[in-house]
Amino acid sequence: MKLVSFIQDGKTGLAVELDGGALVGLDESDAAFPGNLHSLLSEGNGALQSAQSALLSGREIDRAAIEFAPPIAQPGKIICIGLNYKDHADESGMEAPSHPTVFARFASGLVGNGQPMVLPTDSSHFDYEGEFVAVIGKRGRRISPERALDHVAGYSLFNDGSIRDVQFQTSQWTVGKNYDGTGAFGPYFVTADALPKGCEGLRLVTRLNGQLLQDASTSDMIFDVATLVSQLSNAFTLEPGDIIVTGTPSGVGGARKPPLYMKEGDVCEIEMEGLGVLRNLVVAEKAG
Structure with a gap:
């Protein structure tokens, strides 16, 4: 799985890159947004896999319209x-x-x-x-x-x-x-x-x-x-x-x-x- 953390219109989001290079995902304004990468890793117990399913049901994300964020914005270490x-x-x-x-x-x-x-x-x-x-x-x-x-x-x-x-x-x-x-x-x-x-x-x-x-x-x-x-x-x-x-x-x-x-x-x-x-x-x- 290849994930992108992004910011669009002031909202943080997470997307999956598909085999052809397209991005599909959600941002924090979406009810189905699973959370940022850091929170998903902290949840453990298959949270990343569950998030993938939610993100794949999201919308196509235009690369030209987003700002790539660090995958994890605030690492503890x-x-x-x-x-x-x-x-x-x-x-x-x-x-x-x-x-x-x-x-x-x-x-x-x-x-x-x-x-x-x-x-x-x-x-x-x-x-x-x-x-x-x-x-x-x-x-x-x-x-x-x-x-x-x-x-x-x-x-x-x-x-x-x-x-x-x-x-x-x-x-x-x-x-x-x-x-x-x-x-x-x-x-x-x-x-x-x-x-x-x-x-x-x-x-x-x-x-x-x-x-x-x-x-x-x-x-x-x-x-x-x-x-x-x-x-x-x-x-x-x-x-x-x-x-x-x-x-x-x-x-x-x-x-x-x-x-x-x-x-x-x-x-x-x-x-x-x-x-x-x-x-x-x-x-x-x-x-x-």
Whole structure:
């Protein structure tokens, strides 16, 4: 199942993409609206499947008339993994980690597919990072690696827009990773049953203005999805709607010679097999 969270005329909605690419769904003004994706994941017990039936009985949704929203607008946790591809650790001049390198993002920085990513006024070092996201669908703590994928409801894409000069001002990356309007998330939520287990062996690419800059297989990750879910859950309870942003491969702009940063007017695309294309225009932050 491939779902789209959207906003139309100020109302939130949810749609299913059909095989031919058409969207069919409902918004919150409809009596049969099953709720947003986050609430459905929290309900568990087949809520997603029931919602699919309701959405398929809805109306066709015109892509040109909607604003794509992040699949989950307010995740309880946005857990990001750094240096999770050895070649990216190498290009960053850092050792490949023996344990997942973890930092957090805040929901205030999220934007949906087609929404602008914002180049801040205090930096021109705005870098792209193409990644995929594991969305938690089942609550758990101290989850074994063997059962970890049972807790993943589905997957999406992410552009972890990073303000590099701010990111490396200290050993803690939080501020440079959390500027408003820098974390693109979407366009779809794809249920886990529609993809290989753990998204293993899928091609992940990033293009900037059509130029291919990142090109890797998810098989190259140091820590796969099951390992991440298991190890993170040793520390804290994972809840439905939490997301794990699984890391970026080599080819980021800050590691290039000369560096290649995103600027106003650029278009960045993240694409992965089965998850579509996350596309965002870069705009300059408005003064004041």
